Amino acid sequence: MSVDPMRYSLQNYLAWATLSLLFAFPKASLGQMATHIVVPGTGVHMTQVGDDFEDESWSFVPNNPKSTEDIDENQRPPLGKSTNGRWYEGAKRGHPDIVKRVATPEGGLPGSEGALLLKSLQTGIPNRPSHKMHQDDFICNVQYRLGGTVPVSQSPSMTTRVYLPPMEDWERRNGPHFAFRAAVETTITESKKQFMFASKEQKEEIYWPGLFILRGVKKVGNQNVPYAYFRIRADRSGGDFLGPELETMGWWTLGISFTPDGLVHYFAKPGTEELTRDDYLATAMPYGYRCEEVRSFFYNVVNSDNGRDWSTDWIIDDPKFYVLKTQRVASRP
Numbered sequence: 001m002s003v004d005p006m007r008y009s010l011q012n013y014l015a016w017a018t019l020s021l022l023f024a025f026p027k028a029s030l031g032q033m034a035t036h037i038v039v040p041g042t043g044v045h046m047t048q049v050g051d052d053f054e055d056e057s058w059s060f061v062p063n064n065p066k067s068t069e070d071i072d073e074n075q076r077p078p079l080g081k082s083t084n085g086r087w088y089e090g091a092k093r094g095h096p097d098i099v100k101r102v103a104t105p106e107g108g109l110p111g112s113e114g115a116l117l118l119k120s121l122q123t124g125i126p127n128r129p130s131h132k133m134h135q136d137d138f139i140c141n142v143q144y145r146l147g148g149t150v151p152v153s154q155s156p157s158m159t160t161r162v163y164l165p166p167m168e169d170w171e172r173r174n175g176p177h178f179a180f181r182a183a184v185e186t187t188i189t190e191s192k193k194q195f196m197f198a199s200k201e202q203k204e205e206i207y208w209p210g211l212f213i214l215r216g217v218k219k220v221g222n223q224n225v226p227y228a229y230f231r232i233r234a235d236r237s238g239g240d241f242l243g244p245e246l247e248t249m250g251w252w253t254l255g256i257s258f259t260p261d262g263l264v265h266y267f268a269k270p271g272t273e274e275l276t277r278d279d280y281l282a283t284a285m286p287y288g289y290r291c292e293e294v295r296s297f298f299y300n301v302v303n304s305d306n307g308r309d310w311s312t313d314w315i316i317d318d319p320k321f322y323v324l325k326t327q328r329v330a331s332r333p
Contacts, residue, residue: 040157040255043324066094090137129307149293155324157257163315179300181210234286262290
């Protein structure tokens with residue numbers, strides 16, 4: 001059997017990830033970093049944000065046509081939003097074409113009867129197929145419902161469950177299909193030159209780390225067999241780096257956490273149980289930035305935008321947001 005070089009088991013991947021940290025961070029910091037990694041889902045559950053999709057009247061008002069600001073600088077307001085005020089359309093890329101409460105697929109969280117389907121056909125400009133990959137955003141309303149951004153001094157984290165259908169039901173295209181990401185802030189210093197004078201000024205920079213799920217093909221005997229794997233955004237230079245293969249389909253639990261040192265930590269496991277330290281994938285400093293504030297978390301749905309092939313059906317459930325230390329008060333759901 002010939003194995004694709006990008007295929008890793010979780011066990012082999014974790015060994016590789018540990019080795020890679022030796023090159024990503026100074027040795028003196030490794031012990032301290034390992035001590036201060038926060039498992040997503042640790043601390044106070046901020047019930048003002050997130051969702052369980054159990055309300056049978058749950059609905060999303062799309063306010064079509066959706067935004068494609070990233071392509072043609074056209075937001076097409078008003079933006080789409082859920083009737084419960086917990087979700088909204090991404091102003092840069094628009095919302096998935098289908099945002100619909102559905103019955104929880106088999107094997108979901110105990111007691112869960114409702115989950116959310118995200119699916120797209122036109123990820124680019126509406127009614128103008130580009131035949132290029134584009135993505136839609138479905139954004140959790142964190143910043144506004146909590147009254148501001150959340151500093152990393154509070155060790156914020158987010159978790160979600162996502163249902164992966166059988167590989168034969170995926171859009172037949174290699175590359176990214178789905179992502180679970182966060183919108184975060186840092187402060188950078190820019191050099192400016194005007195006439196003969198040079199100056200420096202500080203500015204807010206927003207970036208979007210996260211976990212991407214991709215489809216690939218590997219050789220098994222004489223056959224090309226599709227499989228799914230993670231890519232993680234991002235390393236110090238801003239490039240995505242390879243994560244492990246998702247060796248089973250069905251439900252997965254994903255998580256991202258942030259620590260006061262400005263680092264981002266990524267976790268994943270098959271099934272719906274809460275994450276533990278054993279589910280750790282990687283730690284990164286995307287783009288070389290130290291994260292300062294968390295704005296929101298969101299999902300990407302990706303397809304080929306050819307006007308014919310729908311994206312893979314992505315079903316999510318029970319997205320939650322946590323802080324380890326807070327002066328905010330968690331309210332009733």
